Amino acid sequence: MISVQNLSHKYPGNSDYSVRGISFDIGKGEIFGFLGPSGAGKSTVQKILTGLLKKQEGHILIEGTEIDLLNKDFFEKIGVSFELPNLYEKLTGYENLKYYAGLFSRKTFDPLQVLSWVGLENDAHKKASAYSKGMKQRLVFARAVINDPELLFLDEPISGLDPATALSVKRVITDFKDRGKTIFLTTHNMFLADEICDNIAFLNEGQILAMDTPKKLKLKYGSYSVNVEYRKDKKILTELFFLDKDEEKKRLKEVIDGYEIITMHSREATLEEIFIKLAGRGLN
Amino acid sequence: MKPFFSQFMIDLIVARRNMFFIIVLSIALLYSMIVNFVIPSKTESYSINFYILDASVNAKYKQALMSSDYKTFTVSSLDSIKESMSKDKSALGLVLKDDGIEIVFQGYESLQQRNIIKSIFSVLYDTLNNQNSIAAYKTTVLKKSAKKLPLNMKMIPVLLATDIIMLGFMFVAAMIFQEKKEGGLYAYRVSPCGTLNYILSKVIVNVMISVLFGVVFLFFTLGFKTNYFYFLSMIFLGAFLISLLGIFLAQFYSSLNEFIVVALIFNAVMALPVVSYFNPLIDIQIFKIIPSYSLIYASDEIISSVKNSYTLNTLLNLFIQISIFFPATYFSVRKTLIKKVIL
Numbered sequence A: 001m002i003s004v005q006n007l008s009h010k011y012p013g014n015s016d017y018s019v020r021g022i023s024f025d026i027g028k029g030e031i032f033g034f035l036g037p038s039g040a041g042k043s044t045v046q047k048i049l050t051g052l053l054k055k056q057e058g059h060i061l062i063e064g065t066e067i068d069l070l071n072k073d074f075f076e077k078i079g080v081s082f083e084l085p086n087l088y089e090k091l092t093g094y095e096n097l098k099y100y101a102g103l104f105s106r107k108t109f110d111p112l113q114v115l116s117w118v119g120l121e122n123d124a125h126k127k128a129s130a131y132s133k134g135m136k137q138r139l140v141f142a143r144a145v146i147n148d149p150e151l152l153f154l155d156e157p158i159s160g161l162d163p164a165t166a167l168s169v170k171r172v173i174t175d176f177k178d179r180g181k182t183i184f185l186t187t188h189n190m191f192l193a194d195e196i197c198d199n200i201a202f203l204n205e206g207q208i209l210a211m212d213t214p215k216k217l218k219l220k221y222g223s224y225s226v227n228v229e230y231r232k233d234k235k236i237l238t239e240l241f242f243l244d245k246d247e248e249k250k251r252l253k254e255v256i257d258g259y260e261i262i263t264m265h266s267r268e269a270t271l272e273e274i275f276i277k278l279a280g281r282g283l284n
Numbered sequence B: 001m002k003p004f005f006s007q008f009m010i011d012l013i014v015a016r017r018n019m020f021f022i023i024v025l026s027i028a029l030l031y032s033m034i035v036n037f038v039i040p041s042k043t044e045s046y047s048i049n050f051y052i053l054d055a056s057v058n059a060k061y062k063q064a065l066m067s068s069d070y071k072t073f074t075v076s077s078l079d080s081i082k083e084s085m086s087k088d089k090s091a092l093g094l095v096l097k098d099d100g101i102e103i104v105f106q107g108y109e110s111l112q113q114r115n116i117i118k119s120i121f122s123v124l125y126d127t128l129n130n131q132n133s134i135a136a137y138k139t140t141v142l143k144k145s146a147k148k149l150p151l152n153m154k155m156i157p158v159l160l161a162t163d164i165i166m167l168g169f170m171f172v173a174a175m176i177f178q179e180k181k182e183g184g185l186y187a188y189r190v191s192p193c194g195t196l197n198y199i200l201s202k203v204i205v206n207v208m209i210s211v212l213f214g215v216v217f218l219f220f221t222l223g224f225k226t227n228y229f230y231f232l233s234m235i236f237l238g239a240f241l242i243s244l245l246g247i248f249l250a251q252f253y254s255s256l257n258e259f260i261v262v263a264l265i266f267n268a269v270m271a272l273p274v275v276s277y278f279n280p281l282i283d284i285q286i287f288k289i290i291p292s293y294s295l296i297y298a299s300d301e302i303i304s305s306v307k308n309s310y311t312l313n314t315l316l317n318l319f320i321q322i323s324i325f326f327p328a329t330y331f332s333v334r335k336t337l338i339k340k341v342i343l
């Protein structure tokens, strides 16, 4: 569906590239997640893929067509949700959806129905300016899906939402996937990535560090981790050891030999732990 | 059609909730009241006070002056003429003698003004002395057909043109900046709706606001006694052109704050032709290319309803200007507003 090769991007005025030669493929009907900390370049990639930023270097093929050659038909079948709410503040939630839907020639959903998917049915006729931040974000998400897009771009779709509303948004995303839609999403939330993505690319400083299914990533980088709780100088410490690294294996041996062990679990590492291992920094 | 209509509804609702319609309606009513009740229909165009010292034996000059339109005050000495004139800066002094008239000027009158005054009195002198020099003059008035508008009617073209131009320009720019600031523009850009609908929708909403203004203002000042077809055509085309200009210029700025300087300069330039309109002697060629010039003069012609050649010419010019400016706006908006904006 989407094939990206050697994509690089430098904002005018910046000395460094924000995206450095990344390549990835997204198959039809797949949820592909970009996981990375703030400033990694996730939104930049999404903006290039949606045509908001002009592609500078590399190739992007969408269903075989170079992105520069895409026309109205492309915008007809994509849905885009933005990381910051961008709504007509003077329009109600309902009006924002109704008239946005009107910009498309294809069949669109009933605005009230979509509002109910994201729990805004009771606020449909309030002006967007009276919405809270989370409500605005859900409205932006609702607008992204109003045209029943084939290809959905979601920038941080659940960040800042409470667990209940986050759940309803996640449900809409997985419903779309079940209906064969392709979804590109960016997040710094490892749980979201782990839970709904078919494939994940770890993005740090504009580069992809690893890319695979969550399961394979964990198998590859994290299946041998051991979490050890031990007492050292009357203090209780916790440490995580990745057993595929000789150095860490040695450290673990030292800890077992030298200190009083309180608990010890071998477990699957979280995506964040793997990210830390690869990037030398966390997701937040 | 549906995509255009949807974007049009967005712009229309936003304009309405921004109070744009209420604002122009209020201004139209306010202007109507000013034209009907505040501005007099005539100005006292030549109200000079004369302080007269009558040093003649024969009182014929004084009588002649007293029975004229001029305001005259009789004083008893040259000193009191001077004193009165120093208090009343627009006054002149006259000393009437049997063998002529001495005119006392303030000192800041132009040579032209002095000559006019002098000739007035030389005619008076000749007439009263039966020298009949008046027979040497014959007057021919050009533009005999031109109906002179009363002052308050003469204000209508100015108020109409400046309002359509200045408010139209500001409103369309404000709409663009609001959309940029709120971010609705970026959602629009990932929709299939395109540049043409974007421009047309804003232009049409703005034209509607101007038409509303024009209809209300003209109805309450001229009633049914004017050619609404000409007026509405002119307002439609004028507002169309100005909206395009507003969009064209606003696209290069990121906020209303940055744009405000442009708007001030624009409005100042648009106000220049008013000077020529009220004082035909200040006939500056370059003013004629300012859009407000033709709108003002065409409105004047429509109200006078004697001819329509200037009006038709103006309509044609506006149409040509729109035809040239529309593609220019289209391509630049597509490039800067629709294709390239850093979020």
Ligand SMILES: Nc1ncnc2c1ncn2[C@@H]1O[C@H](COP(=O)(O)OP(=O)(O)OP(=O)(O)O)[C@@H](O)[C@H]1O
Pocket (backbone or CB within 6 Å): A011, A012, A014, A018, A036, A037, A038, A039, A040, A041, A042, A043, A044, A045, A083, A188, B342, B343
């Ligand atoms: N408009 C811009 N002009 C200049 N530099 C920018 C611009 N937008 C982003 N950048 C830079 O590009 C880099 C990547 O930014 P981007 O917004 O893509 O990150 P992100 O991964 O989406 O981060 P976040 O999680 O905070 O949204 C950052 O270093 C940022 O400073």
Ligand SMILES: [Mg+2]
Pocket (backbone or CB within 6 Å): A042, A043, A044, A083, A155
């Ligand atoms: Mg981002």
